[in-house]
Amino acid sequence: MNSDSSPAPPIHPPPPQNPKAKHGDFFTHLETYLAKRDGVDKLLKISRYASKIILASSSVQGNQALYLRLKSFESSVGVSRKAFRLGKFVQDLNALRSAHSDSKQDWVLYIIAYGGESLYYFVEQFVWLAKAGLIDKKYSRNLQKISAWAEFIGYYGSISLKLKDLRNISDEEERLKSSIEFATTTGSVCQEYEAKLSKLREKKLMKNLSLIQDLADGFMALDDILDGKGPLSSPLSLSLAGLLSAIIGIHKVWVSC
Numbered sequence: 397m398n399s400d401s402s403p404a405p406p407i408h409p410p411p412p413q414n415p416k417a418k419h420g421d422f423f424t425h426l427e428t429y430l431a432k433r434d435g436v437d438k439l440l441k442i443s444r445y446a447s448k449i450i451l452a453s454s455s456v457q458g459n460q461a462l463y464l465r466l467k468s469f470e471s472s473v474g475v476s477r478k479a480f481r482l483g484k485f486v487q488d489l490n491a492l493r494s495a496h497s498d499s500k501q502d503w504v505l506y507i508i509a510y511g512g513e514s515l516y517y518f519v520e521q522f523v524w525l526a527k528a529g530l531i532d533k534k535y536s537r538n539l540q541k542i543s544a545w546a547e548f549i550g551y552y553g554s555i556s557l558k559l560k561d562l563r564n565i566s567d568e569e570e571r572l573k574s575s576i577e578f579a580t581t582t583g584s585v586c587q588e589y590e591a592k593l594s595k596l597r598e599k600k601l602m603k604n605l606s607l608i609q610d611l612a613d614g615f616m617a618l619d620d621i622l623d624g625k626g627p628l629s630s631p632l633s634l635s636l637a638g639l640l641s642a643i644i645g646i647h648k649v650w651v652s653c
Contacts, residue, residue, distance in 0.1 A: 428653040435653075437480055438645040444473040445638035452631040478524035481517055488514035502560075505553045512550025519543040544620035551614035558607045565600045572596065602651070605644050612641040 429435040447470040450456055456463045492510035497503055519542050526536040572593045579586035615637050619629045 425650075425653055429650055432649055432653070433480065433484070434645070435649045437477060438642050438649060440473050440477045440480065442639060442642035442646065444470055444477070445635050445642055447473070448631065448635035449639060452635055475524065475527050478520050478527065481520055482524075483521075485514040485517035485521075488517065502557075505557050505560075507553070509550055509553030509557055512546050512548075512553060514550075516543055516546040516550055519546060540620065544617050548614060548617040548621060551610050551617060555607060555610050555614065558603055558610065562600065562603055562607070565596060565603065569593065569596055569600070602648065606648065609641045609644040609648075612637040612644075616641075 447466050451463065451466055451470065456466065488510045492506060492514070495503075495506045495510065497506070519539055522531060523536065523539045523543055525531045526533055526539060572589055576586045576589045576593065579589060615628075616634055619626050619634055622629065
């Protein structure tokens with residue numbers, strides 16, 4: 397038989413690659429991140445507070461044109477964030493509905509945390525309408541005051557719940573450590589305990605980051621209540637708190653994707 401007429405060798409598909417090694421996976425993850433309301437909101441937040449930090453510095457004080465452009469950008473991003481949160485209060489209402497606990501104290505904290513944040517997001521819709529010009533701006537100040545109080549109360553409940561969760565995590569961590577020590581002394585295999593301990597530490601880290609984020613946001617809400625007259629109410633300190641909160645928020649949403 398003529399070699400030219402022999403069948404071609406079969407073409408085998410390339411071996412599967414590790415998904416993490418594909419360059420497209422980062423963009424798939426990014427697409428998932430950007431599809432989330434909170435993901436885009438945190439990007440807007442970091443843009444806003446980065447602009448505030450620049451505005452608070454002396455580097456742009458002498459350049460009036462640049463200062464006005466940054467000020468306009470920061471203000472526009474702030475209004476955009478309020479518009480982007482339209483209907484977000486439903487998320488906290490559903491979280492409150494799905495909350496469960498046998499403790500009355502926990503229920504009180506759930507109502508304070510989710511109820512306060514839900515009221516905050518609900519009122520923020522009207523703040524946005526006032527800033528957009530649909531509602532008379534004379535109501536804007538009172539709406540912002542109600543919004544700030546609701547936000548602060550919500551963060552009080554959220555921080556209290558997270559502190560309680562951290563205490564429970566620490567207790568569970570100690571129990572796992574004791575189990576690992578006991579398994580080691582008896583020659584038993586303790587890989588399962590170590591895996592649980594590793595996941596528990598990751599959970600504890602995320603909970604601590606979330607607590608720091610709530611403290612930073614609560615600090616800014618308190619400043620809104622005090623009309624910028626608090627002891628630490630400098631533009632730079634508030635902007636740094638906002639930027640810290642935004643960075644933690646981006647990390648949390650990214651990890652959850």
